[in-house]
Amino acid sequence: MPGSRSARASQGGHVELVELTKSFSDVTAVAGISVEIQAGEFFSLLGPSGCGKTTTLRMVAGFEEPTSGAIRLDGKDVASLPPNKRNVNTVFQSYALFPFLNVSDNVAFGLKYQSLPKAEIQQRVTEALDLVQLKGYERRRPGQLSGGQQQRVALARALVLKPAVLLLDEPLGALDAKLRRSLQVELKALQERVGITFLYVTHDQEEALTMSDRLAVMSNGHIAQLGSPREVYEEPADAYVADFLGVSNLMEARVVTPGSGTTPCRLSIGEFELTAECGRLDATGDVKLAIRPERVQLRPYEENGQNRVPGMVERVVFLGSATQVFVRLAPGATLQSLVHNDGEPVGFQQGSAVKVLLPPDALRVLPGGGVTVAEIHEETFGDQPPDLAVASTT
Amino acid sequence: MATAVITPTATAPSAAPVPAKRRRRGPWRHPWGLEGFTWLYLIWSIVPIGVAVLFSFNRGKSQSSFQGLSLRWYTGTSKAYGSVLHDPTLHAAVVQTLKLGLFVTLITIPLGVGFAIGIDRWRGRTSNGLNLVMIFSFVVPELLLAVALMFVFLQLLKFIHLGDGAETAALVVWNISWPAIIVRARLVTIGRVFEEAAADLGASRFSAIWRVLLPMLMPAIFASAVLTFASVIDDFVIVEQLSGPGSQTMSVLIYSQAHGGNNGPALNALATLMLLFSLVVAGLGYVAYRLMTKGERGNTAAALTSIAGM
Numbered sequence: 001m002p003g004s005r006s007a008r009a010s011q012g013g014h015v016e017l018v019e020l021t022k023s024f025s026d027v028t029a030v031a032g033i034s035v036e037i038q039a040g041e042f043f044s045l046l047g048p049s050g051c052g053k054t055t056t057l058r059m060v061a062g063f064e065e066p067t068s069g070a071i072r073l074d075g076k077d078v079a080s081l082p083p084n085k086r087n088v089n090t091v092f093q094s095y096a097l098f099p100f101l102n103v104s105d106n107v108a109f110g111l112k113y114q115s116l117p118k119a120e121i122q123q124r125v126t127e128a129l130d131l132v133q134l135k136g137y138e139r140r141r142p143g144q145l146s147g148g149q150q151q152r153v154a155l156a157r158a159l160v161l162k163p164a165v166l167l168l169d170e171p172l173g174a175l176d177a178k179l180r181r182s183l184q185v186e187l188k189a190l191q192e193r194v195g196i197t198f199l200y201v202t203h204d205q206e207e208a209l210t211m212s213d214r215l216a217v218m219s220n221g222h223i224a225q226l227g228s229p230r231e232v233y234e235e236p237a238d239a240y241v242a243d244f245l246g247v248s249n250l251m252e253a254r255v256v257t258p259g260s261g262t263t264p265c266r267l268s269i270g271e272f273e274l275t276a277e278c279g280r281l282d283a284t285g286d287v288k289l290a291i292r293p294e295r296v297q298l299r300p301y302e303e304n305g306q307n308r309v310p311g312m313v314e315r316v317v318f319l320g321s322a323t324q325v326f327v328r329l330a331p332g333a334t335l336q337s338l339v340h341n342d343g344e345p346v347g348f349q350q351g352s353a354v355k356v357l358l359p360p361d362a363l364r365v366l367p368g369g370g371v372t373v374a375e376i377h378e379e380t381f382g383d384q385p386p387d388l389a390v391a392s393t394t
Numbered sequence: 395m396a397t398a399v400i401t402p403t404a405t406a407p408s409a410a411p412v413p414a415k416r417r418r419r420g421p422w423r424h425p426w427g428l429e430g431f432t433w434l435y436l437i438w439s440i441v442p443i444g445v446a447v448l449f450s451f452n453r454g455k456s457q458s459s460f461q462g463l464s465l466r467w468y469t470g471t472s473k474a475y476g477s478v479l480h481d482p483t484l485h486a487a488v489v490q491t492l493k494l495g496l497f498v499t500l501i502t503i504p505l506g507v508g509f510a511i512g513i514d515r516w517r518g519r520t521s522n523g524l525n526l527v528m529i530f531s532f533v534v535p536e537l538l539l540a541v542a543l544m545f546v547f548l549q550l551l552k553f554i555h556l557g558d559g560a561e562t563a564a565l566v567v568w569n570i571s572w573p574a575i576i577v578r579a580r581l582v583t584i585g586r587v588f589e590e591a592a593a594d595l596g597a598s599r600f601s602a603i604w605r606v607l608l609p610m611l612m613p614a615i616f617a618s619a620v621l622t623f624a625s626v627i628d629d630f631v632i633v634e635q636l637s638g639p640g641s642q643t644m645s646v647l648i649y650s651q652a653h654g655g656n657n658g659p660a661l662n663a664l665a666t667l668m669l670l671f672s673l674v675v676a677g678l679g680y681v682a683y684r685l686m687t688k689g690e691r692g693n694t695a696a697a698l699t700s701i702a703g704m
Contacts, residue, residue: 061590061594062593062594063590063593063594082593082598082599083590083593083594084593084594084595084596084597084598088594089594089595090590090591090594092587092590092591094587096587096588096590096591097591098588098591098592098606098609098610099610100609100610109592109595109605110595110596112596113595113596113597113601114596157595158594158595161595161596
């Protein structure tokens with residue numbers, strides 16, 4: 001749509017959050033986050049429930065008043081403006097389509113406040129419904145649409161106002177996995193087409209990684225890491241990010257000889273010594289070691305050499321494209337190894353002894369003392385309030 | 395020869411085990427006792443009403459011996475024994491009741507809806523206190539309120555005279571809980587997200603309430619209007635206590651004529667009409683509420699019927 005693109009150029013869409021804080025009576029939901037989002041960027045806030053991502057979005061939308069800090073939209077602080085005075089629109093998790101209005105009237109709802117001639121309203125509604133491929137559904141009520149269609153109406157209703165920033169609060173959360181995956185691709189394509197800044201909130205790491213230009217991983221009201229999907233995935237800043245961004249093997253280790261810059265770091269897990277070439281090589285004392293399952297190699301037990309640790313196969317799970325092998329290392333930790341399916345059966349069986357090769361260029365040193373994996377899981381899947389989770393990490 | 399055959403494996407008699415006698419009946423048995431009790435209760439409460447209704451069709455002028463069916467107490471033109479249609483007092487009572495019901499409903503509903511929206515969407519401590527006021531009329535005895543208000547109208551607000559004005563004001567106070575509670579229940583169910591969506595799309599606070607909240611509250615508003623109307627039609631305590639020199643309502647008339655009056659079955663006819671109004675209004679309300687909330691998730695209609703059951 002060349003029309004929308006040129007319209008966008010004057011719209012801006014640069015967002016800057018400065019030390020943004022929100023405290024409810026007894027909980028600090030957002031603890032002073034600062035982010036700069038470029039115009040036209042697809043930016044995601046990723047984190048478990050209770051991490052403050054939705055509160056941040058609601059402050060940008062204008063539904064919550066920040067306790068302190070600034071929200072600059074194209075240079076102007078909008079933190080104290082009501083939602084109807086901000087040039088941002090929201091796609092709600094529950095869609096919040098007005099059930100008593102049909103699709104066309106839902107989309108036209110916001111246009112009525114812009115004192116436009118009727119013909120133009122009609123034309124823009126048609127355009128917007130075209131954009132989300134819902135032509136022919138104008139007269140339907142939201143209750144007569146499927147979840148995916150309702151989601152498209154919600155998108156059209158927000159996009160028709162040509163906002164500077166579109167805020168999306170887990171918009172795919174209520175859809176089934178297959179539809180979610182196809183809509184991810186579609187949503188990204190749509191964002192590129194209209195060129196509007198998207199601020200996307202999700203707890204689904206796959207969604208965030210596939211669609212975002214950049215993303216912020218949030219934890220307990222803070223930003224744990226900010227970067228491109230590749231950076232955050234490949235170079236997690238700490239154990240929390242590594243664990244949250246998909247399966248990662250984490251092990252407790254102790255630094256024997258710290259490295260620096262290009263010098264690898266030597267560590268020990270139990271009685272075995274390892275060399276690591278990634279992450280915080282200059283760390284000392286107790287640290288965490290992370291390695292992706294696809295980089296863990298299984299070798300015959302007889303093989304000896306650098307970075308090899310003996311272990312025993314605990315479980316073999318066939319996944320189709322790969323086989324997941326759980327190995328308990330001699331020092332105690334359990335690792336997951338992903339063996340790609342190349343047509344040959346995996347030669348390891350439950351109970352067999354193996355050597356686990358952890359290549360130095362895949363071993364990442366992460367600062368220790370942070371949250372443990374179990375605690376992250378508890379926080380992600382349990383429903384205890386975030387402040388309790390903080391208390392238990394020490 | 396066959397008797398000589400010994401089977402070495404036959405170690406125990408193969409008699410089928412005797413089923414243990416069932417001492418207790420299963421938990422899925424029909425609760426006859428409960429059902430019987432329910433029927434008894436229904437008969438106990440409905441039969442007297444049925445009898446009263448039946449006597450309104452009595453051909454004779456007795457309220458105790460039935461002499462065949464007729465409509466004389468509804469539409470009869472006899473001068474000596476007035477019918478509801480032609481006796482001026484009875485006729486006026488019907489009109490007065492409907493008028494009072496209509497006025498009170500028209501005043502109560504907007505006030506109550508505003509009250510509910512205010513309490514629910516207003517963040518602060520005051521709203522919690524006001525929340526208690528809302529169940530006021532369920533706690534305070536009606537007679538107490540009626541007597542108290544009578545003194546208020548006689549001593550303080552003298553410009554409101556006993557009669558229509560005082561009755562209307564008191565009935566509004568007494569019935570405002572209907573819209574306040576029912577509308578508030580729906581506000582809680584709806585949540586804030588639709589108003590947020592409206593504000594997000596450019597609506598001011600007022601516009602969001604007008605264009606989004608009110609249409610979504612319509613079923614609850616209608617339901618509470620129906621209940622208010624039905625409740626006013628039935629009201630006796632407030633209406634009697636605050637009545638003035640003007641016309642009496644049906645309830646007051648029935649009460650004052652029941653002993654010593656000479657209207658006979660015409661009073662039954664009046665009471666039957668009262669019952670009919672209430673039933674029709676409640677039925678209308680139920681059907682309309684079902685239609686308005688059609689396709690919504692959750693059975694809000696069930697909640698309404700249980701409220702109406704109060």
